[in-house]
Amino acid sequence: MSGNQHTERRVRPQAPGRLKHYMTVVLVLLLLWGSAVQTESTLSELIEGLPNVLDLIRQMFPPKWSYVRHITDAMLDTIRMALLGTTIGAIAALPVAVLSASNLTRTRWIYMPVRFLLNLVRTIPDLLMAAIFVAIFGLGPLPGIFALAVFSFGLIAKLTYEALETIDRGPLEAMTAVGANYLQLIAYSVIPQIQAHFASYVLYTFEINVRAAAILGLVGAGGIGLYYEVTLGYLEYNKTSVIILFTLAIVLIIDYLSSKLREKLL
Amino acid sequence: MIELKNVSKTYANGTKGLNRISLSVDKGEFVVIVGLSGAGKSTLLRSINRLHDITEGEIIIDGSSITRASGKRLRRIRRDIGMIFQSFNLVKRTTVLRNVLAGRVGYHPTWRTILGLFPKPDQELAFQALERVNIVEKAYTRADELSGGQQQRVAIARVLAQEAKIILADEPVASLDPLTTKQVMDDLKRINQDLGITTIVNLHFIDPARQYATRIIGLRAGEVVFDGPVEDATDEKFSEIYGRPLRQDEMLEEHAI
Numbered sequence: 001m002s003g004n005q006h007t008e009r010r011v012r013p014q015a016p017g018r019l020k021h022y023m024t025v026v027l028v029l030l031l032l033w034g035s036a037v038q039t040e041s042t043l044s045e046l047i048e049g050l051p052n053v054l055d056l057i058r059q060m061f062p063p064k065w066s067y068v069r070h071i072t073d074a075m076l077d078t079i080r081m082a083l084l085g086t087t088i089g090a091i092a093a094l095p096v097a098v099l100s101a102s103n104l105t106r107t108r109w110i111y112m113p114v115r116f117l118l119n120l121v122r123t124i125p126d127l128l129m130a131a132i133f134v135a136i137f138g139l140g141p142l143p144g145i146f147a148l149a150v151f152s153f154g155l156i157a158k159l160t161y162e163a164l165e166t167i168d169r170g171p172l173e174a175m176t177a178v179g180a181n182y183l184q185l186i187a188y189s190v191i192p193q194i195q196a197h198f199a200s201y202v203l204y205t206f207e208i209n210v211r212a213a214a215i216l217g218l219v220g221a222g223g224i225g226l227y228y229e230v231t232l233g234y235l236e237y238n239k240t241s242v243i244i245l246f247t248l249a250i251v252l253i254i255d256y257l258s259s260k261l262r263e264k265l266l
Numbered sequence: 267m268i269e270l271k272n273v274s275k276t277y278a279n280g281t282k283g284l285n286r287i288s289l290s291v292d293k294g295e296f297v298v299i300v301g302l303s304g305a306g307k308s309t310l311l312r313s314i315n316r317l318h319d320i321t322e323g324e325i326i327i328d329g330s331s332i333t334r335a336s337g338k339r340l341r342r343i344r345r346d347i348g349m350i351f352q353s354f355n356l357v358k359r360t361t362v363l364r365n366v367l368a369g370r371v372g373y374h375p376t377w378r379t380i381l382g383l384f385p386k387p388d389q390e391l392a393f394q395a396l397e398r399v400n401i402v403e404k405a406y407t408r409a410d411e412l413s414g415g416q417q418q419r420v421a422i423a424r425v426l427a428q429e430a431k432i433i434l435a436d437e438p439v440a441s442l443d444p445l446t447t448k449q450v451m452d453d454l455k456r457i458n459q460d461l462g463i464t465t466i467v468n469l470h471f472i473d474p475a476r477q478y479a480t481r482i483i484g485l486r487a488g489e490v491v492f493d494g495p496v497e498d499a500t501d502e503k504f505s506e507i508y509g510r511p512l513r514q515d516e517m518l519e520e521h522a523i
Contacts, residue, residue: 170355174421177315178428179345179372187380188368192357 060241067242071227075246078223079254081141081216082209085148090202092153097160098186104164115161121154126212130221141222148213152205156198163197164190196265203258203265210254214247267292268314268432268464273323275309275488283309284320285488293431294462296455298475301485302508307468310485311434314466315347316340328431345372348425348463350435350454354417358410362401362420365409366392369428388427395426399453415446422453433457435467439474451478472504472512 036042096114098104105111126147133143171189180188217225224247231239268291275283284306291297299307312318314325316332324333332343348369356365370388371379378384384392396402399419409417418438425433435454439447455478458465469475475482482499484492484507492499492507505511 168358170351170353171357173317174349174351174355174424175368175371177317177344177347177349177434178369178424179341179343180368181341181376183376184371184379188371189357192360196359 056237059235059237062238063241063245064236064238065242067239068246071224071243071246074217074224074227075250077141078213078217078225079210079250081144081148081223082206082213085145085213086152086202086206086209088145088149089152089154089205090156090198092149093157093160094198096153096157097164098190100157100161101164103167103169104186104190118154118157118161121150122158124150126151127215127219130216131219134220139220139222144213144216144221144223147216147221148209151212152209155205155208156201159201159204160194160198163194163201167193200262200265203262207251207255207258211251214251267326267328268466269326270314271324271326273313273320273325275306275313275318276321282488283318284313286323287488287490288323289483289490289493291464291466293464294458295464296458296478296480297466297483298479298481299466299468299483299485300470300472300475300504300507303470305485306488307470307485308436309488311436311466311468314432314434315344315349317349341372345428346430347432347434348428348430350418350421350425350433350438352437352440354414354421356409356417356420356424358408360409361406362396362409362412362423363392363405365420366395366423366427369395369424369426372428391429392423392427395423396420398426398457399423413446414442415449418442418446418450419453422450422457426457431463433463433465435465437468437470440470447474454478475499 096118099114100111100118102108102111105114129150130144130147133146137143137146167190171193172185175185175189213223213225215225215228217223217227218229220226224243227243228240231237231243270287270289273284273287277283287310299310301307309318313320314327314332316325316335320333324331326332327343327347330339330343332340335343357368364382367382367384367388370384370391373388374384393402393405396405399422401416401419401423404412404416404420409420412420433454438454439450442450451474454465454467457463467478476496476499479496481495482492483490484499484503486507486509492503501512
């Protein structure tokens, strides 16, 4: 064979050791096992519970379709909450995004703390935020809207400032040369460059917020979530299934429309 | 009138961008600055409207020092100095008209300009500016749908709408083909002659410099090595500016123009 010469001359590399992979697998298994022991969850429990799950599903069907009438208002409320929360958050996010962008705010001791604050805001789970706002403002959609606004603010500001940092500097220079002040510079050379991205981020956040708003009711922050609790509490599973299916349909529709819109934007 | 008094610029890393430059440009002159890349042409031009700060000396525009101005005063001086860039620097995602109107923001209160509420005379001014560079039919087209030459003409229209008394053009034709180069340079020359706007252009090609300038300034390593009327700018002088004999490709465009 002609290849013989080559094999003699070149030393074949040795396959890298697989020890690292094995160790990783062992480590992950240990972690899982440890977690299971600590939380006292066992596989047998899952198997024992299986008939209950089947029973629950059986009770959910057929769904009591007429229940839709009673929850339409709550569902609309959920969407309204998402809409308001997203809008408030988006408006607040814009100036903060500008402050966080290192190419627009040159001073390090301004944009670094602002970014830190944004990171902090984003670590708070929205359900926890809603619970806190319920404690402050009482039951109803208002605390839910606030919670969504804070969440949207954190997300949109983060995405927007990252987009801001990639904009073309040329138009900024041109506006400076024209004699524009800071706000005019932002309005004429920054906003036009990011408005499509911004709109896309707002829509994306709205999608997330509709899903989030659907469960905020669990902590008393308005919307459809309250009805999960009520129907589950009264063991009316055929109604719960209606809520689930209804929510699913709404979320799917909004996701579809929003992603179509976002495709058009960019 | 533009006066540079002993202007130097040293960068943070110690490089000298400009070295003790003193010169003055009278109203209505068409000055072309030539020199190799890195000679300081762009730095010099950007010092005049203070897109770059100088480290020594003073620059005086029509009697007021831009070097010492700040805030509103600085913006007011800049309003009178239009700038044309190599990369056009239009906002690509907006219409041509809005790009031209952007030249007017220095004349109105902030809130008005942010809402885009330009008075009728401003709109008229913008359209006239577009007519002057023969591109008025594109007023409602998005800037990114235009060719490079068309975009540069929109940038010129922006400067016209700005009612600038001085035009600084930093390599305005470097990214254009020979034919569009001629159109853009012709536009600049015509505006200079018709409206008496003082014009300073950076070029790195010699032929257009000779063809359009009334005065040529040669820069080399941040220093003025030639300053005089076009007639005096012989091939030998250019060789001095460039620090070596001229190459054919640096003449360029003899055939195209």
